[in-house]
Amino acid sequence: MLDKNTQQILQLVQQRCQQKNLRLTSKRSNVLQLMLDENKPLSAYDIMASYQIYFQESISVVSIYRMLNFLIQAQLIHKLLSSNKYLVCSHITCSHVHEIPQFLICNTCHQVEEVGIGKSLVSELEANIVSTGFKLQRQQLELYGICSDCQHLQ
Template identity: 50%
Template sequence: MSADIDQIIRKTEEICISTGVKLTPKRKHTLLVLLTASVPLSAYEIAEQYKIKFNETLPVMSVYRIMNFLIQEKLVHKLETANRYVACAHITCDHPHEIPQFLICDRCHTVKEVGIKKRIISELKHSIEHTGFTLSSHQLELHGLCEQCRGHTL
């Protein structure tokens, strides 16, 4: 395991202790699968990678339950438009987190997580509410081409 991943796992364990929840070995291993993935993974891909990395079968229904736990603890995000999961890029940060915004490359499927100021989301929500529409999620997912893929098309 790399030093970065070791640090993320230590911070994850601290977060779980501070919130009074348990980071079981399966939860930890599932997070490790996401941390070592280069692109977001579906529940089925997580189960497949889990079996390869840990030589143990993890039923897809268990993956969904674990993902719900990790999302609740703000360690993982679900990309709704792709129906895939990605580890939070800010697990080890000590600063207050902004609302996550995801920049998703349509070619290589990499994801960059960036924060959006709460003030901007608040203004957007206020503007939307004037239409009679109510937001159920503040998560933004923007699709396009990353810098590397954009360079291949020039």
Template identity: 45%
Template sequence: MPHTHTNTHSLTDPLMDKVANKCAENGARLTPKRSKLLACLLKSNHALSAYEIIDLFKQQNDENISAMSAYRILEFLEEQQLVHKLQLANKYIACKHIACDHSHETSQFLICIKCSKVREVSIDKAVVEAISHNVTDAGFTLASRQLEVNCVCDKCTQL
């Protein structure tokens, strides 16, 4: 059954259809609100807090969404591997591999501490294994392979 979207998302319909199909394959459903919230993140190249997403959602869709609903939707989108939660910044960003059908390396997020711009890059498997080995040697268990690095982007460096 095709997923319908409002005209405000017409530029991302093919992508949203692919995302809806990916969710369906996982036994989940991409509802219109989930789709609209994801579209907000897709339109931003900056990490956004839940409350920034709520404000953007209202701006782009001329409708309100409660904080509880936004957090539930963000949790769903994380479970579906469509968004990443950046722990250092306590913000969210759409996965850059959202439309891919194949698996990817571990993600590293470069986060500008001045403007919140985020760049997702892949980390070589050997680097992740070395980090994991160091964690184990130190008497810890790796809770997440996602790495986040606070940086300053080129644009902010020039200011």
């Protein structure tokens, strides 16, 4: 049984994909559903294993990677480059323009908070990088630390 919240998110995402001519097939939607339910960063192998449990169907890791790439292109999920794990975009139901994401990753509980970076800070960063002659290809920041919940437990 689908969580009501997850179901609403999936319906909304399905509508948006149709408007943008993106084919959110049932398998792609299933991957998104399990990622929403798990609510934590998962590797492609974690997703493959969960897919089998959730939907009683085995899917090759190659197909999982393809589906994840589609979901990234559709701006529904993100890939954490430092850990090779995937997580649902926390703005998945928003209609505003997506800012450059900054991921605050807790070293203790591994929860990730997605925080947009303000425009002025981004242009400052870009100016700083351009001055070195470096060409930036992918913009995303991943910062490690201890979340406020875990700080209270210490």
